[in-house]
Amino acid sequence: MTTQGLATDAGLASELRLAVMRLRRRLAGERHPDNELSINQMGVLGVLARRGEMTVGELAAAEKVQPPSMTRTVNCLVETGDVLKRPHESDGRQIVVEISEQGQARVAADRVRRDAWLARRLDELAPEDREVLRRAAALLESLAQKD
Amino acid sequence: MTTQGLATDAGLASELRLAVMRLRRRLAGERHPDNELSINQMGVLGVLARRGEMTVGELAAAEKVQPPSMTRTVNCLVETGDVLKRPHESDGRQIVVEISEQGQARVAADRVRRDAWLARRLDELAPEDREVLRRAAALLESLAQKD
DNA sequence: CTAACTCATTAGCCGTGCTAACTATTCCAC
DNA sequence: GTGGAATAGTTAGCACGGCTAATGAGTTAG
Numbered sequence: 106m107t108t109q110g111l112a113t114d115a116g117l118a119s120e121l122r123l124a125v126m127r128l129r130r131r132l133a134g135e136r137h138p139d140n141e142l143s144i145n146q147m148g149v150l151g152v153l154a155r156r157g158e159m160t161v162g163e164l165a166a167a168e169k170v171q172p173p174s175m176t177r178t179v180n181c182l183v184e185t186g187d188v189l190k191r192p193h194e195s196d197g198r199q200i201v202v203e204i205s206e207q208g209q210a211r212v213a214a215d216r217v218r219r220d221a222w223l224a225r226r227l228d229e230l231a232p233e234d235r236e237v238l239r240r241a242a243a244l245l246e247s248l249a250q251k252d
Numbered sequence: 253m254t255t256q257g258l259a260t261d262a263g264l265a266s267e268l269r270l271a272v273m274r275l276r277r278r279l280a281g282e283r284h285p286d287n288e289l290s291i292n293q294m295g296v297l298g299v300l301a302r303r304g305e306m307t308v309g310e311l312a313a314a315e316k317v318q319p320p321s322m323t324r325t326v327n328c329l330v331e332t333g334d335v336l337k338r339p340h341e342s343d344g345r346q347i348v349v350e351i352s353e354q355g356q357a358r359v360a361a362d363r364v365r366r367d368a369w370l371a372r373r374l375d376e377l378a379p380e381d382r383e384v385l386r387r388a389a390a391l392l393e394s395l396a397q398k399d
Numbered sequence: 400c401t402a403a404c405t406c407a408t409t410a411g412c413c414g415t416g417c418t419a420a421c422t423a424t425t426c427c428a429c
Numbered sequence: 430g431t432g433g434a435a436t437a438g439t440t441a442g443c444a445c446g447g448c449t450a451a452t453g454a455g456t457t458a459g
Contacts, residue, residue: 117386118371119363122279123295124392127316129276130447131396132269133414143414148270162437169274174416176439181414198424198437216266224265226395234391235264241388242267244381248373249274277416280445290445309406321447323408345406345455 125245135222140215142185147215149178150187150204154212158203160193169249187211272392282369287362289332294362296325297334297351301359305350307340316396334358 133144142150145168152167153159159167165175179202182188187208193199204212227235280291289297292315299314300306306314312322326349329335334355340346351359374382 117382117389118374119298120389120393121374121385122291122370123298124389124396125272125276125279126291126295127396128392129272130316132272133447144273145415148273151266151270160437161439169277170415171417172438173418173440177415180439193437196425196437200438223269223395226398227265227268230391234387237384237387238268238391239264240381240384241391242264242271244377244385244388245271245275246267248370249271249278251373280416292446307406308408317446318448319407320409320449324446327408340406343406343456347407 132223140211142182142187142211146178146182146185146187147212149175150182150208150212153188153202153204154209158201160199160201162199164202182208279370287358289329289334289358293325293329293332293334294359296322297329297355297359300335300349300351301356305348307346307348309346311349329355 140147149164149168152164156167161175161179162172164179165172168175170178179188179190183190187205189203189205190200191203193201227238230238287294296311296315299311303314308322308326309319311326312319315322317325326335326337330337334352336350336352337347338350340348374385377385
Protein backbone atom coordinates (compact mmCIF):
# COMPACT_ATOMS: atom_id res chain seq x y z
CA MET A 106 0.00 0.00 0.00
CA THR A 107 2.86 2.28 0.79
CA THR A 108 4.39 1.44 -2.54
CA GLN A 109 1.16 2.11 -4.33
CA GLY A 110 0.73 5.34 -2.44
CA LEU A 111 4.20 6.52 -3.32
CA ALA A 112 3.84 5.52 -6.93
CA THR A 113 0.59 7.44 -7.19
CA ASP A 114 2.12 10.44 -5.50
CA ALA A 115 5.06 10.42 -7.86
CA GLY A 116 2.62 10.68 -10.74
CA LEU A 117 0.71 13.41 -8.96
CA ALA A 118 3.92 15.29 -8.27
CA SER A 119 4.80 15.11 -11.94
CA GLU A 120 1.42 16.33 -13.12
CA LEU A 121 1.24 19.03 -10.51
CA ARG A 122 4.70 20.25 -11.32
CA LEU A 123 3.99 20.48 -15.04
CA ALA A 124 0.65 22.18 -14.47
CA VAL A 125 2.17 24.74 -12.12
CA MET A 126 5.04 25.47 -14.50
CA ARG A 127 2.77 25.97 -17.48
CA LEU A 128 0.16 28.01 -15.67
CA ARG A 129 2.78 30.29 -14.19
CA ARG A 130 4.26 30.85 -17.65
CA ARG A 131 0.80 31.65 -18.90
CA LEU A 132 0.12 34.09 -16.08
CA ALA A 133 3.46 35.83 -16.47
CA GLY A 134 2.62 36.48 -20.11
CA GLU A 135 -0.76 37.99 -19.25
CA ARG A 136 0.53 41.34 -18.11
CA HIS A 137 -1.52 44.30 -19.18
CA PRO A 138 0.23 46.35 -21.84
CA ASP A 139 -0.52 49.60 -20.05
CA ASN A 140 0.96 48.39 -16.77
CA GLU A 141 4.71 48.81 -16.81
CA LEU A 142 5.18 46.68 -13.70
CA SER A 143 6.05 43.01 -13.97
CA ILE A 144 4.01 40.32 -12.30
CA ASN A 145 6.64 39.94 -9.59
CA GLN A 146 6.78 43.62 -8.86
CA MET A 147 3.02 43.70 -8.55
CA GLY A 148 3.26 40.78 -6.16
CA VAL A 149 5.62 42.66 -3.88
CA LEU A 150 3.46 45.75 -4.08
CA GLY A 151 0.46 43.65 -3.11
CA VAL A 152 2.24 42.26 -0.06
CA LEU A 153 3.17 45.77 1.03
CA ALA A 154 -0.39 46.96 0.53
CA ARG A 155 -1.68 44.16 2.72
CA ARG A 156 0.94 44.02 5.44
CA GLY A 157 2.15 47.61 5.67
CA GLU A 158 5.80 48.62 5.75
CA MET A 159 8.37 45.84 5.79
CA THR A 160 12.14 45.52 5.69
CA VAL A 161 13.89 44.17 2.61
CA GLY A 162 14.68 40.97 4.45
CA GLU A 163 11.08 40.43 5.49
CA LEU A 164 9.95 40.96 1.93
CA ALA A 165 12.53 38.47 0.67
CA ALA A 166 11.36 35.91 3.21
CA ALA A 167 7.70 36.52 2.37
CA GLU A 168 8.29 36.05 -1.37
CA LYS A 169 10.74 33.20 -0.83
CA VAL A 170 13.59 34.79 -2.70
CA GLN A 171 17.13 35.63 -1.66
CA PRO A 172 17.85 39.16 -0.38
CA PRO A 173 19.73 40.34 -3.48
CA SER A 174 16.75 39.47 -5.67
CA MET A 175 14.45 41.49 -3.46
CA THR A 176 16.88 44.42 -3.35
CA ARG A 177 16.71 44.58 -7.12
CA THR A 178 12.91 44.32 -7.23
CA VAL A 179 12.50 46.99 -4.55
CA ASN A 180 14.90 49.31 -6.37
CA CYS A 181 12.81 48.99 -9.52
CA LEU A 182 9.72 49.91 -7.51
CA VAL A 183 11.54 52.89 -6.03
CA GLU A 184 12.40 54.09 -9.52
CA THR A 185 8.79 53.86 -10.63
CA GLY A 186 7.78 55.75 -7.48
CA ASP A 187 5.56 52.97 -6.13
CA VAL A 188 7.48 52.43 -2.90
CA LEU A 189 9.72 54.47 -0.60
CA LYS A 190 12.83 53.34 1.24
CA ARG A 191 13.84 54.82 4.56
CA PRO A 192 16.29 53.78 7.25
CA HIS A 193 15.03 51.74 10.18
CA GLU A 194 14.53 53.95 13.19
CA SER A 195 16.53 51.90 15.68
CA ASP A 196 18.62 49.49 13.58
CA GLY A 197 20.90 51.18 11.12
CA ARG A 198 21.43 47.99 9.11
CA GLN A 199 17.84 47.58 8.08
CA ILE A 200 15.91 49.43 5.39
CA VAL A 201 12.17 49.87 5.73
CA VAL A 202 10.14 49.71 2.54
CA GLU A 203 6.82 51.47 2.42
CA ILE A 204 4.23 51.65 -0.33
CA SER A 205 3.66 55.13 -1.74
CA GLU A 206 0.33 56.73 -2.54
CA GLN A 207 0.95 56.04 -6.20
CA GLY A 208 1.68 52.43 -5.34
CA GLN A 209 -1.53 52.09 -3.36
CA ALA A 210 -3.46 53.66 -6.20
CA ARG A 211 -1.89 51.21 -8.63
CA VAL A 212 -2.73 48.24 -6.45
CA ALA A 213 -6.30 49.41 -6.04
CA ALA A 214 -6.72 50.05 -9.73
CA ASP A 215 -5.12 46.78 -10.73
CA ARG A 216 -6.48 44.52 -8.03
CA VAL A 217 -9.37 43.34 -10.15
CA ARG A 218 -7.91 43.99 -13.56
CA ARG A 219 -4.62 42.17 -13.08
CA ASP A 220 -6.39 38.94 -12.30
CA ALA A 221 -8.81 39.47 -15.15
CA TRP A 222 -7.59 36.65 -17.33
CA LEU A 223 -7.51 34.06 -14.58
CA ALA A 224 -10.74 35.27 -12.97
CA ARG A 225 -12.55 35.02 -16.30
CA ARG A 226 -11.36 31.44 -16.77
CA LEU A 227 -12.33 30.59 -13.23
CA ASP A 228 -15.78 32.01 -13.83
CA GLU A 229 -16.25 29.55 -16.68
CA LEU A 230 -15.63 26.60 -14.41
CA ALA A 231 -18.23 24.59 -12.55
CA PRO A 232 -18.75 25.75 -8.94
CA GLU A 233 -17.38 22.49 -7.58
CA ASP A 234 -14.22 22.93 -9.65
CA ARG A 235 -13.79 26.40 -8.21
CA GLU A 236 -14.16 24.91 -4.77
CA VAL A 237 -11.44 22.40 -5.55
CA LEU A 238 -9.15 25.22 -6.67
CA ARG A 239 -9.99 27.26 -3.62
CA ARG A 240 -8.83 24.45 -1.37
CA ALA A 241 -5.89 23.73 -3.67
CA ALA A 242 -4.68 27.33 -3.53
CA ALA A 243 -4.16 27.07 0.22
CA LEU A 244 -2.45 23.71 -0.17
CA LEU A 245 -0.13 24.97 -2.91
CA GLU A 246 0.77 27.97 -0.79
CA SER A 247 1.60 25.75 2.18
CA LEU A 248 3.70 23.52 -0.08
CA ALA A 249 5.61 26.57 -1.29
CA GLN A 250 6.31 27.55 2.33
CA LYS A 251 7.67 24.17 3.42
CA ASP A 252 11.30 23.73 4.50
CA MET B 253 -25.15 36.16 -7.33
CA THR B 254 -23.00 36.96 -10.30
CA THR B 255 -21.48 39.86 -8.44
CA GLN B 256 -20.78 37.74 -5.41
CA GLY B 257 -19.36 34.99 -7.56
CA LEU B 258 -17.06 37.39 -9.39
CA ALA B 259 -15.88 39.03 -6.20
CA THR B 260 -15.06 35.67 -4.71
CA ASP B 261 -13.35 34.59 -7.87
CA ALA B 262 -11.20 37.69 -7.96
CA GLY B 263 -9.90 36.75 -4.53
CA LEU B 264 -9.40 33.18 -5.61
CA ALA B 265 -7.58 34.30 -8.74
CA SER B 266 -5.25 36.40 -6.62
CA GLU B 267 -4.52 33.62 -4.15
CA LEU B 268 -4.11 31.04 -6.86
CA ARG B 269 -1.78 33.25 -8.83
CA LEU B 270 0.45 33.94 -5.83
CA ALA B 271 0.50 30.30 -4.81
CA VAL B 272 1.40 29.17 -8.32
CA MET B 273 4.15 31.76 -8.66
CA ARG B 274 5.72 30.86 -5.31
CA LEU B 275 5.45 27.12 -5.73
CA ARG B 276 6.93 27.27 -9.21
CA ARG B 277 9.86 29.31 -7.86
CA ARG B 278 10.31 26.70 -5.18
CA LEU B 279 10.20 23.83 -7.65
CA ALA B 280 12.61 25.48 -10.06
CA GLY B 281 15.13 25.76 -7.25
CA GLU B 282 14.80 22.09 -6.35
CA ARG B 283 16.85 20.73 -9.21
CA HIS B 284 18.96 17.76 -8.36
CA PRO B 285 22.62 18.67 -8.14
CA ASP B 286 23.69 15.60 -10.10
CA ASN B 287 21.28 16.31 -12.94
CA GLU B 288 22.70 18.86 -15.33
CA LEU B 289 19.35 19.41 -17.05
CA SER B 290 17.05 22.22 -16.00
CA ILE B 291 13.48 21.65 -14.99
CA ASN B 292 12.28 22.97 -18.33
CA GLN B 293 14.56 20.71 -20.32
CA MET B 294 13.36 17.73 -18.31
CA GLY B 295 9.81 18.79 -19.08
CA VAL B 296 10.45 18.71 -22.82
CA LEU B 297 12.24 15.41 -22.50
CA GLY B 298 9.26 14.02 -20.64
CA VAL B 299 6.86 15.13 -23.36
CA LEU B 300 9.04 13.45 -25.98
CA ALA B 301 9.22 10.27 -23.92
CA ARG B 302 5.43 10.16 -23.68
CA ARG B 303 4.40 11.29 -27.13
CA GLY B 304 7.24 10.08 -29.36
CA GLU B 305 8.97 12.23 -31.97
CA MET B 306 7.62 15.73 -32.53
CA THR B 307 8.52 18.78 -34.56
CA VAL B 308 9.91 21.89 -32.93
CA GLY B 309 6.65 23.68 -33.56
CA GLU B 310 4.59 20.93 -31.96
CA LEU B 311 6.85 20.97 -28.92
CA ALA B 312 6.52 24.75 -28.66
CA ALA B 313 2.74 24.46 -28.81
CA ALA B 314 2.69 21.65 -26.27
CA GLU B 315 4.79 23.59 -23.79
CA LYS B 316 3.02 26.87 -24.57
CA VAL B 317 6.16 28.76 -25.52
CA GLN B 318 7.14 30.57 -28.70
CA PRO B 319 9.15 28.67 -31.32
CA PRO B 320 12.48 30.44 -30.69
CA SER B 321 12.34 29.48 -27.02
CA MET B 322 11.82 25.85 -27.96
CA THR B 323 14.59 25.96 -30.54
CA ARG B 324 16.97 27.03 -27.82
CA THR B 325 15.80 24.37 -25.39
CA VAL B 326 16.00 21.63 -28.02
CA ASN B 327 19.50 22.72 -29.02
CA CYS B 328 20.62 22.40 -25.41
CA LEU B 329 19.18 18.88 -25.32
CA VAL B 330 21.00 18.05 -28.57
CA GLU B 331 24.26 19.19 -27.04
CA THR B 332 23.76 16.99 -24.00
CA GLY B 333 22.91 14.08 -26.31
CA ASP B 334 19.41 13.55 -24.95
CA VAL B 335 17.56 14.21 -28.20
CA LEU B 336 18.29 13.94 -31.91
CA LYS B 337 17.20 16.31 -34.67
CA ARG B 338 16.53 15.12 -38.18
CA PRO B 339 14.83 16.68 -41.19
CA HIS B 340 11.16 15.93 -41.80
CA GLU B 341 10.79 13.28 -44.46
CA SER B 342 8.33 15.15 -46.67
CA ASP B 343 8.45 18.77 -45.53
CA GLY B 344 11.86 20.36 -45.71
CA ARG B 345 10.88 23.23 -43.45
CA GLN B 346 10.20 21.11 -40.40
CA ILE B 347 12.65 19.49 -38.02
CA VAL B 348 11.72 16.30 -36.21
CA VAL B 349 12.97 15.95 -32.65
CA GLU B 350 13.40 12.48 -31.24
CA ILE B 351 14.50 11.36 -27.81
CA SER B 352 17.77 9.42 -27.74
CA GLU B 353 18.49 6.28 -25.76
CA GLN B 354 20.42 8.37 -23.29
CA GLY B 355 17.43 10.68 -23.01
CA GLN B 356 15.07 7.81 -22.35
CA ALA B 357 17.44 6.42 -19.76
CA ARG B 358 17.59 9.80 -18.09
CA VAL B 359 13.82 10.13 -18.02
CA ALA B 360 13.43 6.64 -16.61
CA ALA B 361 16.10 7.20 -13.98
CA ASP B 362 14.78 10.60 -13.02
CA ARG B 363 11.07 9.96 -13.21
CA VAL B 364 10.76 9.25 -9.53
CA ARG B 365 13.79 11.09 -8.29
CA ARG B 366 13.16 14.41 -9.98
CA ASP B 367 9.87 14.86 -8.18
CA ALA B 368 11.38 13.78 -4.89
CA TRP B 369 10.94 17.04 -3.07
CA LEU B 370 7.34 17.56 -4.10
CA ALA B 371 6.43 13.89 -3.73
CA ARG B 372 7.79 13.85 -0.20
CA ARG B 373 5.70 16.88 0.72
CA LEU B 374 2.66 15.36 -0.89
CA ASP B 375 3.20 12.20 1.09
CA GLU B 376 2.97 14.21 4.30
CA LEU B 377 -0.46 15.52 3.40
CA ALA B 378 -3.75 14.01 4.41
CA PRO B 379 -5.24 11.71 1.76
CA GLU B 380 -8.16 14.05 1.15
CA ASP B 381 -5.74 16.92 0.52
CA ARG B 382 -3.91 14.80 -2.03
CA GLU B 383 -7.23 14.12 -3.67
CA VAL B 384 -7.92 17.85 -3.87
CA LEU B 385 -4.53 18.40 -5.48
CA ARG B 386 -5.07 15.53 -7.87
CA ARG B 387 -8.24 17.14 -9.15
CA ALA B 388 -6.63 20.59 -9.04
CA ALA B 389 -3.70 19.45 -11.18
CA ALA B 390 -6.03 18.63 -14.05
CA LEU B 391 -7.87 21.92 -13.60
CA LEU B 392 -4.66 23.95 -13.54
CA GLU B 393 -3.46 22.22 -16.67
CA SER B 394 -6.70 23.00 -18.47
CA LEU B 395 -6.45 26.62 -17.33
CA ALA B 396 -2.95 26.80 -18.76
CA GLN B 397 -4.20 25.47 -22.08
CA LYS B 398 -7.06 27.96 -22.48
CA ASP B 399 -7.04 30.53 -25.29
C1' DC C 400 6.54 31.47 -62.05
C1' DT C 401 5.74 34.34 -58.66
C1' DA C 402 3.74 35.69 -54.38
C1' DA C 403 2.30 34.52 -50.01
C1' DC C 404 2.68 31.69 -46.40
C1' DT C 405 4.88 28.47 -42.91
C1' DC C 406 8.65 26.53 -40.04
C1' DA C 407 12.77 27.03 -37.89
C1' DT C 408 16.46 29.82 -36.73
C1' DT C 409 19.38 33.85 -35.43
C1' DA C 410 20.10 37.99 -32.90
C1' DG C 411 19.22 40.55 -29.19
C1' DC C 412 16.44 42.33 -25.22
C1' DC C 413 14.62 41.80 -20.55
C1' DG C 414 13.24 39.90 -16.15
C1' DT C 415 14.48 37.33 -12.41
C1' DG C 416 16.54 33.74 -9.97
C1' DC C 417 21.23 32.59 -7.82
C1' DT C 418 26.10 32.87 -5.27
C1' DA C 419 30.16 35.31 -3.64
C1' DA C 420 32.11 39.09 -1.81
C1' DC C 421 31.83 43.56 0.40
C1' DT C 422 30.13 47.36 3.65
C1' DA C 423 27.89 48.95 7.52
C1' DT C 424 25.91 48.11 11.73
C1' DT C 425 24.82 45.70 15.86
C1' DC C 426 25.60 42.52 19.52
C1' DC C 427 28.26 39.95 22.68
C1' DA C 428 32.19 38.53 25.53
C1' DC C 429 35.71 39.82 27.83
C1' DG D 430 35.27 50.01 26.05
C1' DT D 431 36.99 47.14 22.50
C1' DG D 432 37.52 43.23 19.21
C1' DG D 433 35.28 39.75 16.84
C1' DA D 434 31.08 37.31 15.38
C1' DA D 435 26.65 37.88 13.45
C1' DT D 436 23.26 40.27 10.74
C1' DA D 437 21.21 43.44 6.88
C1' DG D 438 21.66 45.12 2.72
C1' DT D 439 24.05 45.84 -1.46
C1' DT D 440 27.11 45.13 -5.51
C1' DA D 441 28.88 42.36 -9.14
C1' DG D 442 28.42 38.86 -12.08
C1' DC D 443 26.40 34.56 -13.91
C1' DA D 444 22.57 31.59 -15.82
C1' DC D 445 18.26 30.65 -17.46
C1' DG D 446 14.34 31.26 -20.09
C1' DG D 447 10.75 33.95 -21.70
C1' DC D 448 9.85 37.37 -25.69
C1' DT D 449 9.88 40.05 -30.48
C1' DA D 450 11.83 41.12 -34.96
C1' DA D 451 14.05 39.78 -38.81
C1' DT D 452 16.01 36.17 -41.88
C1' DG D 453 16.37 31.98 -44.64
C1' DA D 454 14.64 27.95 -46.54
C1' DG D 455 10.80 25.36 -48.23
C1' DT D 456 6.01 24.87 -49.61
C1' DT D 457 1.74 26.08 -51.65
C1' DA D 458 -1.62 28.75 -54.22
C1' DG D 459 -2.89 31.51 -58.07
